[in-house]
Amino acid sequence: MAAKAKPDVVEIGYGENITVDVGLMNLKTGEFETQGLPFYMDARFLNFEVLEYPGGNSDGSWLVSFNPPSIQAKSGEDIPLKSQVTISLTAPKDPKNTVQSGILKIRLKDIQAMGNLWWPTNEWKSSKLLWFISAAFLLKFGKYSGTVDNTMEQIIEILVKVKPYHNVRFEALPLIQFNPGQIASIPISVQNLGNYNDTYGFRIVGDYGRSTISDPVSISLKPGEKKDTFIGVAVSPNVLDTGTIHTIKVEAYSIDQPNITIAQRTVYLETKGLYISELGVAGILLFGIIAIVFVAFFLHRRRKILIKSRKKPEKPWEVSGKKQYLEKLKKKDRKKYNTVLNEMKDEYKSSILSYNSYRRTMLKEARKKSLNRFTGIFKRYDHNEKVKTKKLEKKKQQISDISKAEEIKNKELKIESPLKEEQIESVIDKSAEMEKQRREQAIIKIQKAQGKQRRKFGKFNY
């Protein structure tokens, strides 16, 4: 007696099932046995059971069922002594418990129950005495009468090749923040859920504009193993980003099947912040320096013009002589003191107004002058000279107007003020001060010129 499986080699993948015929083999034909119940038996059962799973079955990945699970031979009816085995394979719960190729061992138990072998059956056509002599003395099969033999068994081996299962699991990633212009590698954890050592490649799907994103590095993983791979990200240098969410789609594939995507993960990036490039910084610095120089020049020129014009009038009640006079007056006559102080204040107010007006005029003139100088570079026409002379005349006129206005003011002061002598003194003081300033400036200029000349001559005096 022998047993066989057809086919004897099968290929199965995760989530698949296949069927195989297993049973007793006819030794003459090599095919499955088709037989009824032999006349000397009362009953015959063929039972099938799995003896060994490929790589074990600790977590129930293998499911093997027989149809029928048991065959009962029938008297007078030939039936095939085989069963159809359905083999199912599911992915193990723990990816570290891999299911790989191996041998599926099936045990076929042949249970035979003998009838009354002392007495010939109906099929026996010869002499009943001969049967009895054979059963008792010659072949001695009589002793098996009424026995059940369950010791006969056959082992059927099926080579099961488990197809490579390519699968990976990406670990979830939180939102990652990037500054504009930043460059970094984002680690992504990948676990091999397949059943063999596998090498996985990755590709980035989509267009990311000015940002550059590199494909993660291919990695080889053992079943259940977890490792990090890196996505290279270089964010576009937007000057100001108030917060933009970018989605990066990463696809995984096995290098054995590069065209089949086995897993996908979306990585979310947020770009936020201000970006100033080195070139920008340099530009800003240059602009700042130019601005500072310009402002300094402007202030210097303004100061120069103002110095040229006249000194800001002082508060009369703070001038030492007048201060003492006011203090005395305060002690003597309070009423008079207030009147004098008010008059001083009015005087100061008027002189300030006059000073401001003068200053404005001077600045205006200076601006016009510098503007004319600037435009004069490009336009050197004759009529410009005329305009200049006219402006000069106007200026003179204005100055004379101002001086006239001052004179009128002084006269008014003389008429209105009860302290005529003092007011006259202050006006004289002002004009004296102005004259003094002019002289001082002239002296400074002469001194500078002299200094220059000395330096010049000094070079040749060895």
Next chain:
Amino acid sequence: MAKLIKSAIIIFILLVSLFTVSVPVNAIPTLNSNVDVVWGEKDTVKPVVPRDEIRKLNLTVKYKVDWGGDFAYGALVSYCKGDVNALIKLKITDYSPWCTANLGSSVVPTHLTTGLAQSSVFLNLQLRDDAPAYGEGYVKIHASVPAMGLIGGFEKEFTLDFIAGYLPRIDVNLPEGTTKRIGPMDSAVFPIEISNMGNARTTVFFKIEEIPKGWTVAVTDEITLGESEGKLTAYLTAIPPKGFGYHYDKKTIMVKLTPARAEDLTNLGEPLYVTVIVESRGFSTPGFESILFIGALLAVVLIIKLKKKK
């Protein structure tokens, strides 16, 4: 009567003795089964690829009955006429630990003939990932024929040898990441760690897929990794353009890694790819600015000294 019985016994002994002497030794009917299991050399010489291949080896089971003398031959002829089958039992007793094998049928029924009878049976062979490349594997097959009446039984073990194929597999790791920011005067160096996960010594060839314009990119040509978990480091170096002025160059560099069996470089595996991003940012100076600076410094010192002399 007693004499008659005695003489009868003596005559019987004499006759038996005469028969024994007259009949030659080789005429005694000795019948023995003889089995030989052979396979095509082509099937075993070609290496079996681990994991992916199931090698189906066609085993030819040859059976004959050896006989001694005419009487034995006569007995065999009578057996053959009786339409008797010899049952050759085959069993795999042992095999390499990194392989799986089974037989298509454990019993090969062979019709008895006076000559040589042949039958065939398939041996299926499958190798695991860790089968050593070009390492010799074996499958031991025990063949036996039970005794059938006058025909003696037979038992013998056959060893089938085969060679495991090469399964290239490498692992790549960039410990310093896949991105680098450098100045235009610097160079970016990426160490690439390569581990051998295959089943033989492996040579890995490196090739830069596309060199960005104006850049200089260099990578280790090749490295050979030892068997089982050998690890080595290769280096990828990228030098950006150095032209005078401000630079903002951002480039992706892709390197192709192709594993091959160290002993046979034509036996290539599937390539792997490594992609890195290098950003070159900053000002590139002409290179002689330090000389200018030193010159200016010297000039200032000289002027100060001259002035002091005066």
